[in-house]
Amino acid sequence: EAGVAQSPRYKIIEKRQSVAFWCNPISGHATLYWYQQILGQGPKLLIQFQNNGVVDDSQLPKDRFSAERLKGVDSTLKIQPAKLEDSAVYLCASSSRPRPPYNEQFFGPGTRLTVL
Amino acid sequence: GQQLNQSPQSMFIQEGEDVSMNCTSSSIFNTWLWYKQDPGEGPVLLIALYKAGELTSNGRLTAQFGITRKDSFLNISASIPSDVGIYFCAGHLGDGNQFYFGTGTSLTVIP
Numbered sequence: 001e002a003g004v005a006q007s008p009r010y011k012i013i014e015k016r017q018s019v020a021f022w023c024n025p026i027s028g029h030a031t032l033y034w035y036q037q038i039l040g041q042g043p044k045l046l047i048q049f050q051n052n053g054v055v056d057d058s059q060l061p062k063d064r065f066s067a068e069r070l071k072g073v074d075s076t077l078k079i080q081p082a083k084l085e086d087s088a089v090y091l092c093a094s095s096s097r098p099r100p101p102y103n104e105q106f107f108g109p110g111t112r113l114t115v116l
Numbered sequence: 117g118q119q120l121n122q123s124p125q126s127m128f129i130q131e132g133e134d135v136s137m138n139c140t141s142s143s144i145f146n147t148w149l150w151y152k153q154d155p156g157e158g159p160v161l162l163i164a165l166y167k168a169g170e171l172t173s174n175g176r177l178t179a180q181f182g183i184t185r186k187d188s189f190l191n192i193s194a195s196i197p198s199d200v201g202i203y204f205c206a207g208h209l210g211d212g213n214q215f216y217f218g219t220g221t222s223l224t225v226i227p
Contacts, residue, residue: 042204042217091158107158
């Protein structure tokens with residue numbers, strides 16, 4: 001079974017530029033998550049999708065971050081414009097069941113973003 | 117957001133030693149998860165706990181859901197070099213809420 005795919009693996013941009021990350025979840029997984037992991041910290045949820053609908057985006061900085069999952073499969077996360085404090089690893093995860101007993105969230109390898 | 121405090125922040129141990137780490141919160145959680153993250157990879161789930169007092173094992177790993185529901189513990193017995201990594205706890209408050217991750221415990225095993 002293929003895991004969660006993310007691209008690119010690394011991205012370096014200057015502040016005020018735009019960037020987009022792509023995630024392909026495990027086939028059949030209805031729930032998709034985007035997390036931000038700042039160096040030395042645990043992952044922080046940015047947004048959760050159930051199929052193509054948003055379940056939770058309470059911690060997404062909506063003035064600069066946006067995410068979509070148009071057909072309920074792949075998802076993109078965009079930052080526009082980027083700030084220095086956006087430097088982090090952006091993790092995508094998917095699961096087949098969002099409610100207890102929770103199925104495991106399978107994480108992708110992440111995209112490491114450096115904003116200069 | 118919720119704050120989950122993990123301790124210790126880092127550990128350096130000899131191969132073969134046992135390891136204990138814990139995670140505490142000011143809030144009551146309904147679910148506790150323990151993850152391991154290797155460098156350059158995403159976290160991988162080790163153990164999931166769903167009931168207060170629950171004790172669950174996965175090979176050399178044992179985790180417990182604290183009775184107060186505000187803490188959880190992870191033990192690793194007879195550590196080996198591949199146990200190296202960062203261990204995260206994650207807690208869930210219940211329906212309509214998200215998982216909150218702890219600050220992580222970095223484990224180094226010296227052969």
